[in-house]
Amino acid sequence: MAKKPASNSKKAPVAGKPSSLVDTRVIYCGDNLEQLKKLPAECVDLIYIDPPFNSNRNYEVFWGETKEKRAFDDRHASTQAYIDFMRPRCVELHRVLKKTGSFYYHCDWHASHYVKIMLDQIFGENQFVNEIVWKRSSNRSSMSKIFRRAHDSIFFYTKNSDYLFNMQYKELSEGSLELYKHKDDKGTYQLVPLLVSGKRNGETGKEWHGIDPNKCGKAGMHWVTLPENLNKYEEEGLVFWPEKEGGTPRLKYYLEDNKGVPLSDVWDDIDLISSSSRESLGYPTQKPLALLDRIIETSSNPNDIILDAFCGCGTALVAAENLGRQWIGIDVSPTACRVMAKRLRDVCHLREDEKLWQAGRGFVVRDLPWSEKQLREIPHFEFENWAVIALGGIPNKAQVGDMGIDGRIYPISAMPKKDKGELGFMDVWYPIQVKQKDKVGRPDIDNFEAAMMREDRTKGFFVAFDYSSDAMSEIQAFFKKSGKSIIALTVKDILDEQIAYKLA
Ligand SMILES: C[S@@+](CC[C@H](N)C(=O)[O-])C[C@H]1O[C@@H](n2cnc3c(N)ncnc32)[C@H](O)[C@@H]1O
Known part of the structure; x- marks a missing residue:
């Protein structure tokens, strides 16, 4: 069990007015290469990135064992492809970093050596400050002919020698x-x-x-x-x-x-988030807040601007907010953006509100795919998540082998079962099936009917762009036959009703 890190942080005052250089307290949804190009040069004080790694095992990205994992596997089939993907992004990150700024790149043994060379080329070899070794796990490996791999590497670079460094101390x-x-x-x-x-x-x-x-x-x-x-x-x-x-x-x-022991570049006092921890949101790549607190406290002061361009469930943003810094987040996944927005609302009690944000408070999420055209283009699993969350449902964690059900809606009246914990409820739920199709046909409805029969549900929701007349007749016939109803919703229905905005 690792020791609790020394708390160097006194909670800083909540950040005051936003920066005049860039909009802060904003989550941008989109590919960071495109989003970064919109930012002016030398506008942020600290960058932390934790991109998806170049490995089969570690392509867990945000989702872990899901469809996105496979998409990433395909994309970075080789280390060279991974570096080719990261290089232009790191060039952009270098551009937006202030002259006094610091840059932290979180990775592991799969690509760390290649990443170091790439960063030396972009920042300059002399701008390398540290390779921080974060001892992330102490679990035993079942492999007998290998020293167990228990650490991540975090490369720390600066733009020149005039950088901010607040020494941190261990108890x-x-x-x-x-x-x-x-x-x-x-x-x-x-x-x-x-x-x-x-x-x-x-x-x-x-x-x-x-x-x-x-x-x-x-x-x-x-x-x-x-x-x-x-x-x-x-x-x-x-x-x-x-x-x-x-x-x-x-x-x-x-x-x-005695302030404590000045920290070395080996950090063995911050534990991985366990699934039972209060901090855990259930995503395998979520990093501990204590890790981000340390980086942010070392390399920034209150009201400085922190950028995370691969921000996942928003750990860096939450840490920055808690420590009174300004922040900017970017993630390509609309679902990740919504998860982090919810986290900022729940954990930091920040309001997601354009008007408040204009007045220097609250935060906003920009560029989420809210049009039919954009929703047609996002990956299928993202579309599924979008639709399920827009209806107020909970997406299936395992999106593979979902047996015809992509999510569930629990009506407000559903109560948790005694002694079963928060999610130990509930026999009352409605299945949701989502198809990113222009015209859902009768066979799709047949499959959903089978799932409803199997689960013995009285009502179910279907979401698609449109339905064939055959599909609609089948829904009516099913109701007559079984008394079970299927609510066929179109994407337009959801967008027009603004359900998605309300539930995002
Ligand atoms: C390893 S996770 C980051 C986890 C994060 N550090 C945390 O604690 O929650 C990597 C994230 O990068 C995002 N991502 C991958 N490619 C991206 C791109 N081109 N632009 C923006 N975000 C990207 C993924 O959607 C994923 O959420």
């Missing part, structure tokens, strides 16, 4: 705390030697308060600092003089002056 270990065994009216302190071994000819080898360091110890000693600093310690009452004859002075080092 002191129990052993270090035990050294603080003295107490006076100023607090708890430990005694630290002011003399250390080794003769010196310079200032630190000179006599102070009648003590010649070169004559101390077996082979001579020297002061740890210059005489003027020793005098300052003395004036501040920080020098401890032993009563014992011949004892040497020591420095009183108070616990409250």
